[in-house]
Amino acid sequence: MAPQTAPARQNLPPETSTLIGRERDLSDLLRLLGSNRMVTLCGVSGIGKTRMALRVAAQATASYPDGVWFAELADVATRQEVVARIAQAVGVSEESGRDLAETLVDALRARKLLLVLDGCDAVIGEVAAVGRALLDACPSVSLLLSSEDPSRVGGETIWRVPPLTLPQGGDEHSLDASEAVRLFAERSHGPGATVTPDQRATIADLCHQLDGVPLCLELVAAWARHHSLEEIADELAGHLPEPTTHGHSADRSKILDAVLEWSHSLLGKAERALLRRLAVFTTWDVELAERVCSDEELPEADILDAASGLVDRSLVTLTGEHQGRVRYRLPHAIHRFATARLTEAGEVEATRTRHREQMLRLSDEMGRVAVLGRPMPWSQRYDVWRRVAAEYDNVRRALHWSAERHDAEEGLRMCAGLHPFWVSERHTGEGVQWSDLFLGMDEATMPMRARVLARRAKMAWLRNDFRLAREAGEEALRLCRAADDGESVLLTLNLLALSDMRDGDNQSASVRLTEALKIARDGGDLWYESMSLGLQGALASRQDDYPGADMLYNTALLILRGMDHRWGVGLILIGNAIVAEEQRDLDVADRCYREALDIQRDIGVVPELARCLAGVGRIAHAQGATAQGYDYLSESLLLSQNTGQRTGVARALESIAQLAASDGFTEGAVRLSGAATGIRDGACLPRYPSPRPPREHTSVPSSGSQAAWWSQGYALGVDEAVAMALRIAEAGRVPRPRPSRPPTPDPPKDVLTRREHEIARHIGEGGSNREIATALFITQATVARHVANINRKTGFTSRKQIAAWINRDRADREEASGIP
The missing domain is CATH 1.25.40.10 (Tetratricopeptide repeat domain)
Known part of the structure; x- marks a missing residue:
């Protein structure tokens, strides 16, 4: 559940098959992205927009130091869901009491990254609004969209995705140069397989009939593994629309519809039933499909074989594995086709009700x-x-x-x-x-x-x-x-x-x-x-x-x-x-923070993880591990910044200010304190949460250079404050003598109760909590509470200080009594 953040560089889904051709298109698109911040790949369903977007994004990672991030939007319905998908992709978390869109914009303001938004058709208006906000506020963020139609955002560059190139003649060179022929041959016969001249001629004819539309080619090629090319060509001839002028997108839409109808007609009864019922899912595994899609017509025992058949015919694709289960999805165009078939069959209500029942069971269990x-x-x-x-x-x-x-x-x-x-x-x-x-x-x-x-x-x-x-x-x-x-x-x-x-x-x-x-x-x-x-x-x-x-x-x-x-x-x-x-x-604080840190790293709740990192950093510095302290605090600061958590940023800035003050970086400490207060005030957060840095570095200075430093820090933006804190942390990692402090006077001797004096005396003699509990006939927990109380009253932080104080007191009394 932990979010992916910038160090991962990208979250692009793995390619499940090779990309054939498109070399020139990819090169042109990469150049286009280099000079345009918003590029939309447009074209009919099945033309290959998603595959091209993913390959371009994979090749562009070197140009975006803060990563390339992919968000699937084909199955979202609202602006809030669009924002949530993008935020999840880039690792931005929700802030308390703030709209996620505002947090997202602030978190990306200083980042140079590429957002790949796929399948925007159903929410193109919402995508346009969110995209416009990101482009206006985040000067180094670029967008790569895939949609059948443009978003109409000002500054958008539209790239019409062409079909795969078709053979220009029947000679061997022309066939080898055709992207459509190469794709069909590989999908039907396998990579590197030998194709006879007669087969190549039939393939070339099919590619022309399918007008080079990649999804059509893949669907037909999948059946070529089970039927002869001649049979397929004859069957398709009765399904495809009459030839018209090539290159007209409406014609390609009709070709895809015809191919889907043809492929659907060749499926068995169980496969057709499963395909239409799978339309209720976004993604799924076989176990979930068995529970939702089965009934008297389609027994649960038949689901696995039917699903395997759909995968074999390129109607269903694999998306990965989760908790040992392989997950699947329907490509966008096939999902629309299956949805229409579900409606025609009159099964929408029954199937969606079974689907909801499974989600109810899961939420109940949660x-x-x-x-x-x-x-x-x-x-x-x-x-x-x-x-x-x-x-x-x-x-x-x-x-x-x-x-x-x-x-x-x-x-x-x-x-x-x-x-x-x-x-x-x-x-x-x-x-x-x-x-x-x-x-x-x-x-x-x-x-x-x-x-x-x-x-x-x-x-x-x-x-x-x-x-x-x-x-x-x-x-x-x-x-x-x-x-x-x-x-x-x-x-x-x-x-x-x-x-x-x-x-x-x-x-x-x-x-x-x-x-x-x-x-x-x-x-x-x-x-x-x-x-x-x-x-x-x-x-x-x-x-x-x-x-x-x-x-x-x-x-x-x-x-x-x-x-x-x-x-x-x-x-x-x-x-x-x-x-x-x-x-x-x-010691107790360090133990608690570190154990909590281990838990939060596993679970991945960002605000709690950042809080633990900051706590471990403060304690490490207080215990003398200066470099380690700054390391943990820097990690906390960057985690909060990358995920858009202003409370975490302010807390880390205050903690670094505390360390910087104790290490003699007074100017930096005061500036960071002002910056933290400015962030808190801007977010309407309370000032100075406990534990707070020393007051002289957190309160507003009344006059002099410190007042100027504090005001300058207060005016800084989040990213500027973070950059300054990281510079101070880097300087603080270099060992340097701490400013001398006057010796702390011993607390008055009557500050402790009689029982606390007794326990302090045992500590001075080197007794452990168990030994003290045994000697005084009390529990170890009672001893621990008394020790904590002694520390609080005396201002000490360790048993060694208690022992030294009580032994000095004993020595003073012995000297005063004349005992040698």
């Missing part, structure tokens, strides 16, 4: 497994996430089908199940759109409306719409209590507790979390028990009860580790790390 409050191998949970990711475009189709039919109950059921996926994958904008659409319908039952409303409130919180989160959360809590939906009650209580904490009402938050914890424990729901404990830990840290927070976080971790729920473990570890860092307990 909603159940993601927060299932009992032990379960993480691999099984994560497989469901990956399966939803693979089928997400099919899920979208099922949502559209439900919306068209006003099937509110089914639509809301999918919204409820998809909620964990939308949250973890940062698709909350789309989640909000679908949830609001179905909540606005009157047909759904109240329990399902209440369930989705609770999750809609959670997405409002994640999108920084805190007023709606509270209002919808209060209403959802009332409805979910009435519906006896315990899971949704727990979700809503935790959400409202967060709202209370944000508003400073810690008492109300405590009451809600206490109730949530009781409900979860009474019901044996380990997931929500751990989440409530984690929020209680956050509440305790807000009230400066750091030992209590540490205990609550550790209890939540114990539960989640027992469940083998790595996503939950990662979330709690980040909270625990933040609290430990605030206490200057560097």
